[in-house]
Structure formats: C-alpha cells, structure tokens
Amino acid sequence: MKYIDEYRNPQLARNLLDKIRQTTTRHWTIMEICGGQTHSILRNGIDQLLPDTIELVHGPGCPVCVTPLESIERALIIASRKDVIFTSFGDMLRVPGSSKDLFMIRSEGGDVRIVFSPLDALQIARDNPLKEVVFFAVGFETTAPANAMAVYQAAREGIRNFSVIVSQVMVPPAMRAILSSPDNLVQGFLAAGHVCAIMGYAEYEPVALDFHVPIVPTGFEPVDLLAGILKTVELLEEGRAEVVNRYGRVVSREGNLVAQETISKVFEVTDRQWRGIGLIPGSGLGLRDEFSQYDAEKKFNVTHICTAESPLCMSGSVLQGMLKPDGCPAFARECTPEHPLGATMVSSEGACAAYYNYHRNVYPL
C-alpha cells in the first residue's frame, strides 16, 4: 500500500537500527509525546530492537487520557438527559468516570453515538432540530481545527441545538511542565507528527533552547519512528538542542496556517486541568466569548459534580514519563481493560493499554 509499505520496510528499519547502534555511546532517555507513537512502538516491538542504552518513555499525548474526570462526569450527566443526543469519538466511550462510562449511559437508554468527525455531529444537529446535540470536543491541536470548524459553522448557520464540551489541550506547555519537574528523566523528544502537521514546529524552538533538549517531529510508522530516534540520538550525542524535522512528508515549520486561523477564530488559550497531572497554565483552549452559546458546560449548567479517582491509579506518573505502565502495582492486577482504574488502560493511545495488549506477562522475547 502506497505511503505505508515503504515506511514499514524491514530492511530500511534494520539499516536505521544499525545506525542507531553505531551512533549511541551512552544511555539516553527519549520521550515520544504521542500515544499513537507509543502504540506503534509497542505494536511493532521497536523497544525490543533498540540497544539497551536507548530508553523510550511514554508521553502525555493521549487526549482521552488527560481529559479531566470532571469533564467526563459532566459528559455522563448530559448524555443521560432525554433531550440530548450525545456524540463522541469512539475512544471516549470506554473511559471510566467515577462510577460509569458512556457505554453504561447508552445501555441505560442514553442516546450516545460514535462519530468520526465533529462535522458529523453538526449534521446530526441539523437532522434533529428538536434534540440538543452535544459533541465531546477533546483532543490536542490535531482535533482542534475540526472541532473549531464545527462550532464556527453552527454559528454561521445559526444552529442553536448544537454545543460542545471542550477539553482541548496543547503539547508545548505540557513539555515545559514535564521538563520543569524535579523528577524529570527526559533528555530528548520525539514530537507528535500530527500535532506538528497543524501547528508546525517553530513553536518548539524556544522549548529546545530554554531546556536544552533536542526535539524531533516524528511520524508513526516503524521507519518514521526509527528515523526520529536516530536523529534525536545524533543531536544528543553532539550536544545540540535543536528542532529537526523527521516527518517532512507531513510537517512544515509553519504548519497549516488555515487550520491555525480556524482554531484562533473560535478558541482562546486558557489554563487547563490534565487528568492525573493537574493544572498546567496556558495549556488548553476554550471557546471565545462570542461562541459561548455553544459551550455545553454553560448551556446545561451541570453543578454538584463529584469526582473520585481510584487511589491505586498512577496514570499521572505514566503520562509524565516517570513510570512505565508495568511498574505500576495495579497493572494487569486490579487494573485491566475490562476493569480500568484510569483512562490510560482503555484508550487506543494509552500507554497502559499498549503494554497490556502487546507486552503483558513479559517472558523472554
């Protein structure tokens, strides 16, 4: 298959692995930001093929994992209402709130639907003028343009029965938070390719300078990931704290300007809670005042939200690269995909889910 097979070519992968081995002289800890990269690494066993001196730790780039529990509780309450059609990316349905998930709401009679795009949710609103249609707008910069576009179009067409629960987050402030932590282990980053496709990589240059770390925008296929790792190792070995793009077929320095413009028309930068991590200043996007009538939080005014995280769940440490999933005492014991304690165990981008699915019961591989 074009644009896929060449990036899964075993010979190209072996060549890159050889170069990584030749280039590495000491131990390096590299974080891949995006959960999609984590899953590709585990799925293809790239961690098994790297020299022992290269340690990959897994980053916070899993949108449903970092969506605050309070937003999920609010979603569950709104989705239970008889007058609401609740729409969401499929990944969100299994994420546990304090006591339920959206699947359970659906089984109790809630109208919860999976959509592939927020614009599909808007179409449902057009088709069901007597219902309130709510979309769960979660994600990083990747989902922000389409989410913004749905709100923008709703406003332009005067559609009033559509609203969004916004839990929109951004990568650079999270990287700064990780690097500022006294417990930080990360020496270099594979930046998330799809986020950079939207935002470009110029905004990572100050992060690289301020914290003296190399940052390499990287794709998701095995050959992409190995090329990103090789470049990061080269920069680390040479002591260069630079941003070097290794996802050239998708990412440019300035990014997608039309998408960025759409985001800033509808959203503004806000502080944002990250599940398991806490408040990161300036790390989120919220609806601008002129779009506040599309804010489901305001429209439904849900108060008295009680949240209770499992005391056993260590997903916050996992999301910051301080703990590997199988280092958590609850991993594959109290916490499984059937009975998840945290979102990282159920999301298709969650690191705990990747370890559980591909590497559980590790035996000599």
Added chain:
Amino acid sequence: MTIAPVCPSPILQHETVQMAHGAGGRLSQTLMQRVFMPHLHNTFLDLLDDQAKLDMPAGRTAFTTDTYVVSPVFFPGGNIGELAVNGTVNDLAVGGAKPMYLSAGFVLEEGFSLVELETIVKSMAEAARHAGVMIVTGDTKVVGKGQCDKIFINTSGVGTVREGTTLSCRNLKPGDSIILSGTVGDHGMAIMTSREGLSFQSTIASDCAALNSMIAAVLDVVPAVHAMRDPTRGGVAATLNELAGSSSVGIEIDETAIPVKPDVRGACELLGIDPLNVANEGKLVLAVASDDAGKVVEVLRSFEPGRDAIIIGSVVDDHPGMVVMRTAFGSRRIIDLPLGEQLPRIC
C-alpha cells in the same frame, strides 16, 4: 363537503410487514403462502406441521444454533438470510458434521418491506440449496416498530458427525501447523464500511460462504485434522486465543504470512482497527500435524473460499494459552483477545 362512505374491507395486499402478519390469522397465512413457501417449500415444510420429523442416520448428531442481527441487513457480498444459513452450516461443518437440516425463526419489525423480506428468504433458499441442506421448520413473529431492527433470524441445524473425527479445540499439539484458509477481515469491514456515518466508498465484499464441501474434502484427505474453527466474531485473533487457551499450548504466527486484501487493509488503517480482530464469515482456521499441512493447504486452495490458504504459524510449548506474533521486523508481540466493540481511534 360530502364524505363518501368507504367500506373498511380488510387489506390483504401490503407492502410492509404488519403486526397481523405475526398474529396467526389470515395475514399470517398470506405471508407464508406468498413470501416463504414459494422459495423454501420442500417435503417437510409442505406438510405445514408444527414440527419436522427427521430420519437421522446412525451415529452421532451435531446440533447448533445461532442468531443473526446484522445491520445493515443487505451488505456488499450478501444479506442476513444467506449469512444465517451459511453461518449455521459452517458451525456444524467445523465440528466434522455433514449439515443436513435447518430451522429458521424470524423476528420481523412492523413496517419492514415485504419485497426485502422476500429477497432475504429467496437467498436463504439459494444458500440452503447450494450447501445441500433443507430448511425443515420455521416460525415468524412480528414486533412493533422500533422493537427490533428490521429483521432478526435464528437458525438451528443438525448434521451427522463423520466417523473417526476427533476435531476439538483441546486437540492442538506442539509442532502443529496453523493454517488460515484466506484473507482476513472481509466480512467485518464490508459491514463497517456500508454503515451509515462512514461515508467512504469501498468495494469490500463480505466473504460469506458455506464451507461444508471444502471441509469435507479436507477431512477426506486428512481425517486427523486436530482442530478447525470459523473465525467469525472477534476475528482470527479471538479464534487463535480460544484454541491456545483450550489446549493449553502457545501459538506463534508470522505477521508477514497473514493475507489481507489491500482495500480491507486500507479501511482498517483508516479506522485504526486490526484486521485480525475483524469478523469473517467464510474462512477457516485449522491446526494440523505439520506433516499434513501441505496436503491440507493444497485441498483448501482447490476451492474458491480457500484459494488464498496459507500456513500462518505453529503450535509451541512456550507461553501456554498465549498467541504471539513475530513481526516483520523480527520483534514479537502478544495477539490478545479483543475486548469488545471495535472503537475507531481519535487521531
């Protein structure tokens, strides 16, 4: 204005299913005579008794049941009717039985198109003829609008078990070869890509097919096949896990050997779904002694549903109960049981 008096005579010609079609009265009879009997009639059904009286050959009888609720009911490559016949035929055949007689129970939603119902019944009759089985008893119920999704079909089936067959999911032995009869994920992706809300065009067709003659041919050549399953819901991943678990052995498969059609692979890539977890309706997974593997593959390939048959791996002593895949890069990963509904990823 005058209103002309209209005589409320009963309407017997409907275009859609009415509650009365399931009430046992005149409309029920009309449905039988106009929709079901013209296609399904045979010496058993023609008697219109409440039961079929069967003469079963000596030996063991296999008995199975399955219920079909697929949505949409018409999909590229088939419809719910032929799926209901082929599925039950295959469930009998993978146990080494010769499928003989089927029952068919219908739950119809009020308002369902009678033309579509007839198309479904007709393709059930064709599928039964093709598989060499008879539908010998049946039942129809109608439920109110919204109480089921157009049409649900239950089929049960009986067949005679071949003598000397030892097929069992507990029969896998280290050293066995694992054979897959063709490409994975065709049925599930045909359904998924034809559902509303997924507006991409594809030419993916379901692999829905009766496999009993192919299975009989395999067992004629190699009677000692250790295990055989049709990897339907949960896909090949679920089937391999069941086999490994039941036999307390490990299974190793080779990523590069798994046949996947390019358009199925493309749709799976787009949706973030592993083809190994996607349902099939015309495929087999077999475990056979490695000495027999070549012969089995050869027989499978002589049938249309088995033309892409290939050895995908082997049974091992290590990691009992677990399925491990060797990737194209030489690393290894677990192939797990899928948890439940396949959920498309966010980005």
